[in-house]
Amino acid sequence: MVSKNQKKLIKSLYQKKYRKQHGLFVAEGKKVIKELLEAGMKLHSLFTLDPNIFDIPTSCEYEINKEELKQISFLTTPQVALAIFYIPETKKVTLDHLILALDDVRDPGNLGTIIRLCDWFGIKDLICSDQTVDCYNPKVIQATMGSITRVNISYVDLKEFLTDKVGVLKVFGTFMDGNSIYAEELPEQAIVIMGNEANGISKDVQDIIEHQITIPQFGASKETESLNVATATAIVLNEFRRS
Template identity: 60%
Template sequence: MLSKNQIKLITRLKQKKYRQQEGFFVVEGVKTINELLQSNLALHALYTTETFNIDAKQEILISETDLKRISFLTTPNKALAIFKIPNPKPIDKNGLIVVLDAIRDPGNLGTIIRLCDWFGIKDLVCSKETVDCFNPKVIQATMGSITRVNISYVDVVDFLNEVESPVFGAFMEGENVYSKQLPEKGVLVMGNEANGVSKDVEAIISEKISIPRFGDLQATESLNVATATAILLSEFKRR
């Protein structure tokens, strides 16, 4: 049986302030948990309806009823794990870096983390207004990619003022990315879902790029930020 303290800790970890206070985050689903178990992240506890054959002190067998009590999912997937939040790592500025300016949707952030993993982007830099990467919905959307991308939360204006690489930003009025010469090393800034890149950040951007619309009516206002990130990263890597 789960104790009240165990249930209390897990349910508290749904909120950012308690994740920061406790230093833990929740992962659900067998596939994602297995990905994280193979990484350098430290496991605190694993609650599962089937054995994973790991350290018995960390693996706790529970019933499906108990799993439903602690799960954040509508349909729990056999296991829930608690991992320690890792210490931040230095940002490697010798490559292509993605910067997120106030991305709010957990699904978008999770997808962008997966895209960074796919395209070999080692560093993802987030503004302090961007959703927490250890949000359970973000973790779910990353499908394990969170272990292979270094994610940093910084003052984006300060960071961009310090980098020596060219800074590209995604704008509706930017230069057509398909006709643009793109470098191997640089910074790509993606803006907020509703408002785009903030004015303070825009002032630092040296190159505005856009994804042109090809539809006859051209009635679509904008692309989803994760979709736009995928297209732009593909162009950077293709060149």
């Protein structure tokens, strides 16, 4: 059974403000929940159609029926279970490796894909501007497929964060009209910034960037849309790692 208070809590966690207030987030589906448990994420409570699929203390497990799951799920097709986890503490950012920074990425699907890419390319620290979509947004959690447990994600005032780092690390940013990424020397330790879906990197942050890079376009048409930020991130991280 799900109590009225539990329902209220779960619904509230679809809003960033209440996630922050409670220090909790929601994950759904057997696979995602299992990955989060295996990675050592601290469980608050779990609501499941089938209590046999998770090996967890019974004190935080609640057996529910399909109707109840439908009421608390944010998915169009609810899966077998919904869990509430504690938001882990952010670790200190270390500067001895490649760091990815996002300036105001708004789409949860894009952020989810980018977190998976960080996991693939061994990027330990992902820095997000305060305006970037919250990584504990349920849509992001579903899109990351558990890789959120292997990437340390920090929300910061990006301009302030970068200001200290210039001089210590090379700062790269992606632009429509920068230097070809193929021609640039891409160091192992650096910060690389990807911008907002519609507007790219903000003016404030642009001023701090030393190296403006671009993924060359091979199609001839002027009408071609710029690459989506998630696919551009895939190419940029691949370029840094291959070199």
